[in-house]
Amino acid sequence: MSNDHLALEASHLTKLFGTLKAVDDVTFSVQRGEIFGFLGPNGAGKTTTIRMLTGLLTPNEGRVIVNGIDLHDHMIKAKMQMGVIPEVGTTYVDLTAEQNLALTGKYYGLSRERIRERTKELLGALGLYERRGDPVRTYSKGMRQRLSFACAIIHEPNVLFLDEPTEGLDVQSRRLLVDMILELNMKGCTIFLTTHNIEEANALCQRVAIINKGRLVALDRPEALRSSFEKTQSLEVSFDPRIATDTLCFGHVSKIETSGDKMILYTDDPHATIKQVVDVAQQEHARILSLRTRGPSLEEAFIMLTDDKRPGCEIVD
Amino acid sequence: MRSLIDTYFLRGIAVTAEKNMRIYYRKAPVVIFGLLFPLFMFVAFFIGRELEIDLFFPAFLAMTLFFTSSSVGPLITPWEKQARTFERLLSYPLTVGTLILGDMAAGMLFGAGISVLVLLLGVAFVGIGISSVVLFLVALLLGAICFASMGVLLAAPASSSPSNIMMLSSLIRFPLIFISGIFIPLGELEGLRLAVSYASPLTYLVDAMNHAAGGPTSMHVAVDIVVLIVVSAIFLIAATAIQKRSLTKGL
Ligand SMILES: Nc1ncnc2c1ncn2[C@@H]1O[C@H](COP(=O)(O)OP(=O)(O)OP(=O)(O)O)[C@@H](O)[C@H]1O
Numbered sequence: 145m146s147n148d149h150l151a152l153e154a155s156h157l158t159k160l161f162g163t164l165k166a167v168d169d170v171t172f173s174v175q176r177g178e179i180f181g182f183l184g185p186n187g188a189g190k191t192t193t194i195r196m197l198t199g200l201l202t203p204n205e206g207r208v209i210v211n212g213i214d215l216h217d218h219m220i221k222a223k224m225q226m227g228v229i230p231e232v233g234t235t236y237v238d239l240t241a242e243q244n245l246a247l248t249g250k251y252y253g254l255s256r257e258r259i260r261e262r263t264k265e266l267l268g269a270l271g272l273y274e275r276r277g278d279p280v281r282t283y284s285k286g287m288r289q290r291l292s293f294a295c296a297i298i299h300e301p302n303v304l305f306l307d308e309p310t311e312g313l314d315v316q317s318r319r320l321l322v323d324m325i326l327e328l329n330m331k332g333c334t335i336f337l338t339t340h341n342i343e344e345a346n347a348l349c350q351r352v353a354i355i356n357k358g359r360l361v362a363l364d365r366p367e368a369l370r371s372s373f374e375k376t377q378s379l380e381v382s383f384d385p386r387i388a389t390d391t392l393c394f395g396h397v398s399k400i401e402t403s404g405d406k407m408i409l410y411t412d413d414p415h416a417t418i419k420q421v422v423d424v425a426q427q428e429h430a431r432i433l434s435l436r437t438r439g440p441s442l443e444e445a446f447i448m449l450t451d452d453k454r455p456g457c458e459i460v461d
Numbered sequence: 462m463r464s465l466i467d468t469y470f471l472r473g474i475a476v477t478a479e480k481n482m483r484i485y486y487r488k489a490p491v492v493i494f495g496l497l498f499p500l501f502m503f504v505a506f507f508i509g510r511e512l513e514i515d516l517f518f519p520a521f522l523a524m525t526l527f528f529t530s531s532s533v534g535p536l537i538t539p540w541e542k543q544a545r546t547f548e549r550l551l552s553y554p555l556t557v558g559t560l561i562l563g564d565m566a567a568g569m570l571f572g573a574g575i576s577v578l579v580l581l582l583g584v585a586f587v588g589i590g591i592s593s594v595v596l597f598l599v600a601l602l603l604g605a606i607c608f609a610s611m612g613v614l615l616a617a618p619a620s621s622s623p624s625n626i627m628m629l630s631s632l633i634r635f636p637l638i639f640i641s642g643i644f645i646p647l648g649e650l651e652g653l654r655l656a657v658s659y660a661s662p663l664t665y666l667v668d669a670m671n672h673a674a675g676g677p678t679s680m681h682v683a684v685d686i687v688v689l690i691v692v693s694a695i696f697l698i699a700a701t702a703i704q705k706r707s708l709t710k711g712l
């Protein structure tokens with residue numbers, strides 16, 4: 145069987161820290177040219193997975209193949225294919241942007257000439273060219289992140305790994321980074337990114353894997369994930385006078401959120417829930433000020449998927 | 462495939478060494494423990510005493526080499542872990558062996574450079590004579606490799622706290638200078654104190670330096686050289702093994 149179309153294959157990846165299974169039998173593959181998202185809450189095992197995929201951690205079980213090259217057997221060759229932006233990885237603050245890029249380029253074996261070209265190209269595109277000679281310690285967080293990005297792609301990798309790349313960036317820096325990622329992808333670079341921002345995964349990724357407590361709980365296109373979790377549909381309702389939240393904990397309602405004077409009732413059957421809401425309003429002699437149904441949200445789907453179980457109905461303020 | 466590894470292996474060492482030289486030579490602990498400290502020792506022990514400086518110069522030079530070469534290594538890995546640069550470094554096409562040798566090379570060049578400088582000052586101002594330049598260079602190189610490797614070994618179990626490792630390394634380095642025939646020539650020692658001296662690798666460097674300078678020696682120079690080589694190899698192998706195990710500690 146030919147797997148030429150695959151940029152990344154992870155099979156049965158498992159990582160133990162002591163007795164903690166940080167990653168538990170994770171298997172997936174990423175197509176060439178795909179943007180693949182790894183979505184999960186804090187401590188789900190995203191960073192641990194990315195570290196195994198990039199050769200930093202040796203898995204207890206399982207293997208990783210990058211562009212047909214077994215990572216474990218041909219570490220250097222496989223790493224040549226990759227660019228990595230670690231979660232908290234910074235560049236050297238004592239060095240300038242130029243020096244940082246030159247250092248990275250040399251590790252990848254680029255010629256002096258090529259390093260010069262790429263430095264100019266990347267720093268220009270990322271708006272750092274003017275500051276290229278200043279030590280990185282004088283850079284803002286957004287500038288550092290952009291430099292970090294430049295370092296990861298100086299050698300034009302086939303596969304780029306990003307661990308929560310837009311974490312802590314403002315809208316503008318975030319957009320610049322997203323544009324860079326998309327542009328890189330257009331040129332054929334496969335992207336693997338982790339995030340806990342569902343909107344970002346939704347907007348950026350062709351496929352999304354959801355991980356919780358080390359286990360893959362879902363893997364599909366964002367739209368498919370969306371439609372497969374009908375129970376994340378909701379009703380937004382407000383009453384006058386307000387009614388106690390717990391009187392609305394019936395039947396299909398799995399969760400109630402209050403925001404301002406509105407209550408959001410998550411339900412897998414909006415039709416039945418609307419009838420019950422109307423009944424409750426009558427019993428409580430309250431007027432329904434507004435009532436609106438909302439489609440399923442990926443965000444809710446994500447929370448429901450990654451939570452173990454949710455007995456009865458939960459009330460969230 | 463083989464040649465690819467070889468190329469990247471060697472290049473990786475060179476680039477790692479260059480990086481370390483650019484960044485870590487300027488760091489305070491390197492300057493303090495690597496430069497100021499031997500100077501203080503020199504002032505404290507030699508100035509104002511009735512010691513013949515040219516007699517003790519080879520030993521002093523060995524001590525300088527010991528301190529300077531071993532002061533860079535302990536700093537690098539913990540510093541990189543604390544500054545969060547280590548994870549990115551590990552994602553580059555390199556192996557733990559590359560990193561260890563690159564860190565060692567930076568320490569070695571630092572130690573050898575400073576020691577040559579000290580020697581030149583000694584020759585110029587104190588009239589130090591060297592009877593065998595070749596032997597001196599061999600001793601200098603082996604000593605620099607040996608103690609730079611020791612420095613790297615000290616950093617190998619590091620998590621992300623440079624100060625802890627600097628403390629540990631001082632704790633280990635200081636006693637060594639008192640048991641290695643620097644202040645009291647080996648010939649004047651006996652019994653347990655002599656046995657302890659033989660356990661210190663620095664003793665063999667002091668002896669080799671004395672051979673080169675025509676000072677008082679107590680072993681065959683071949684013994685000195687073999688011991689320095691073997692100890693260097695042990696340090697490097699141990700450093701690699703430990704570094705592999707504690708690679709992601711403190712990330
Ligand atoms: N080096 C380590 N030693 C021990 N436990 C670890 C280590 N690294 C991670 N863990 C544990 O493994 C689990 C997964 O951690 P990981 O960092 O992969 O999560 P994550 O999905 O990246 O979370 P976040 O969104 O917070 O970055 C956590 O419970 C964490 O405590």
Ligand SMILES: [Mg+2]
Binds near residue numbers: 192
């Ligand atoms: Mg993480």
